[in-house]
Amino acid sequence: MSDIYDLVKRYPWLPSLKTSYSDIASKNPLDFINEIFTSDKSNDIKRRVLTIFNDAFSNIEQLSEYELDENNIYVYLILKIILYIINNKILSNRIANIYSKTTYNELNKENEYNLYYIYQDLNLEVLYDEQPTIYKKFVVKDQQEIFKTNFKISYLNYLKLASNLKDEYRKLVNNAVRQGYVYIKPENINRLLQEHVRMKFLTQNNEISTELDKFKEKLFEIQEFKALYDTITAIWESKKEEFEYTIDITFKEGKDISETFPPCIKEILSKAQEGQNLIHTERLFILWFLNSLKYPEDKIINVFSTLPDFNREQTAYQVKYAMKKGYTPYSCKSLKSYSLCFAKEYKDVLCLEGYFSRLQEVQKDISHPLKYIEVKQYRDSKKLKKTKNQTLDKK
Ligand code: SF4
Numbered sequence: 001m002s003d004i005y006d007l008v009k010r011y012p013w014l015p016s017l018k019t020s021y022s023d024i025a026s027k028n029p030l031d032f033i034n035e036i037f038t039s040d041k042s043n044d045i046k047r048r049v050l051t052i053f054n055d056a057f058s059n060i061e062q063l064s065e066y067e068l069d070e071n072n073i074y075v076y077l078i079l080k081i082i083l084y085i086i087n088n089k090i091l092s093n094r095i096a097n098i099y100s101k102t103t104y105n106e107l108n109k110e111n112e113y114n115l116y117y118i119y120q121d122l123n124l125e126v127l128y129d130e131q132p133t134i135y136k137k138f139v140v141k142d143q144q145e146i147f148k149t150n151f152k153i154s155y156l157n158y159l160k161l162a163s164n165l166k167d168e169y170r171k172l173v174n175n176a177v178r179q180g181y182v183y184i185k186p187e188n189i190n191r192l193l194q195e196h197v198r199m200k201f202l203t204q205n206n207e208i209s210t211e212l213d214k215f216k217e218k219l220f221e222i223q224e225f226k227a228l229y230d231t232i233t234a235i236w237e238s239k240k241e242e243f244e245y246t247i248d249i250t251f252k253e254g255k256d257i258s259e260t261f262p263p264c265i266k267e268i269l270s271k272a273q274e275g276q277n278l279i280h281t282e283r284l285f286i287l288w289f290l291n292s293l294k295y296p297e298d299k300i301i302n303v304f305s306t307l308p309d310f311n312r313e314q315t316a317y318q319v320k321y322a323m324k325k326g327y328t329p330y331s332c333k334s335l336k337s338y339s340l341c342f343a344k345e346y347k348d349v350l351c352l353e354g355y356f357s358r359l360q361e362v363q364k365d366i367s368h369p370l371k372y373i374e375v376k377q378y379r380d381s382k383k384l385k386k387t388k389n390q391t392l393d394k395k
Contacts, residue, residue, distance in 0.1 A: 002114050004121070010068045010106060012076035013200050014121050024073060029081055030218050036074055037224035046228050048075045049082070053232050056094040057239045061310055063102040082229060083201055085216050091236060093275025096201035097308040104194035108187055112150065115186050122196075124161075125154035126189065127181065135176035135183035152181035153189060161192035164199065168280060191309075195277070198308055260376035262369045263346035264335050265289060275306045281330075281338050287322050289329040292370060297323065331368050350375060 004016050018025045024032070036045060048071065055064050066072070079099070083092045107115065112128065119126040129150050136147035155177055162170045176183040220226040261269070268282050278286070283304070290300045297319055304315045332351075335341045343351035354365040355375050366372050 012073040016121050045074050096198045100194045100198035103197045107190040124157045149185045152183050158182045260373050262372040263342035263348050267342045288327045
């Protein structure tokens with residue numbers, strides 16, 4: 001079993017950082033940065049921070065190195081300070097996703113003693129039973145799958161940790177709850193902790209810009225820190241376009257139809273672009289929708305590549321499966337029932353007022369997102385024709 005000092009090195013976001021490494025945690029950020037960047041640890045820490053940013057910019061799914069020494073604590077704290085002053089949602093989400101995913105994988109390597117200790121440190125009411133409890137059985141034909149675990153977590157803790165993960169199967173009603181505890185495998189608690197760690201990087205920077213500018217100015221007096229910051233922002237500037245482009249989903253070379261997408265799709269794409277988590281229904285909808293528009297497999301996979309729990313192999317399998325089955329995307333009625341219609345928020349006239357059908361000579365509601373695209377494209381083609389005619393008239 002590891003002691004708390006070792007666990008904090010591996011997981012610097014643990015509350016015990018404050019007590020076990022109080023000399024680090026209690027420092028004012030300026031003194032902290034000054035001390036680090038003038039110490040002999042400086043080069044190693046700079047290199048590791050830069051590697052993490054490069055990993056995030058390269059859109060890979062896991063940190064290429066994650067050393068479990070004391071410098072790991074410094075790297076974590078410096079990352080948070082840099083993200084705080086850069087104050088860029090996309091970048092923060094990207095780092096948050098890759099870092100928290102690595103954390104999840106590290107947690108899954110821990111033995112049960114260490115995990116128990118980590119849960120206690122986070123003040124979670126997690127209990128460990130010597131004998132595993134069978135909490136679910138699946139019987140399909142003559143095969144049966146038995147789920148058992150030694151861990152259970154108080155339902156209040158569970159709800160708090162799962163509050164950002166809105167997938168159906170995480171709802172309390174879909175889990176085994178007995179006497180106020182949710183029976184759960186440690187890897188599922190770790191997945192909840194992945195989200196907890198992800199959120200640590202996403203604290204909104206609400207400081208008024210003059211305060212932030214003053215803080216930055218002071219930090220930039222530390223030459224070594226300024227140099228690292230400049231390197232990171234220069235790489236970001238050069239990669240930004242390409243990075244944001246992962247979400248650009250044109251399916252014919254030179255033709256971008258994303259402008260004709262309805263608000264429900266734009267909202268999900270913008271969440272994905274920012275690296276926010278998508279619930280299962282949103283994932284299915286976007287997948288079926290892009291598939292109906294015959295987007296190539298790799299373009300669809302790329303849309304999911306910025307999500308916190310992205311796994312290329314699994315996503316590729318699901319995309320292939322959906323392509324084979326040819327599912328139809330949800331209708332407006334279903335999307336409204338899932339609270340995924342954003343017509344009002346986007347003040348979209350076509351969604352709110354509908355369109356005039358010349359064929360039937362009636363005003364009709366938009367009943368399906370694909371109909372929305374059809375109407376938009378029809379209107380665009382009309383506009384184009386009109387412009388062409390006007391040009392010819394002038395000639
Ligand atoms: S009305 Fe239909 S197409 Fe428009 S945002 Fe709502 S669900 Fe999407």
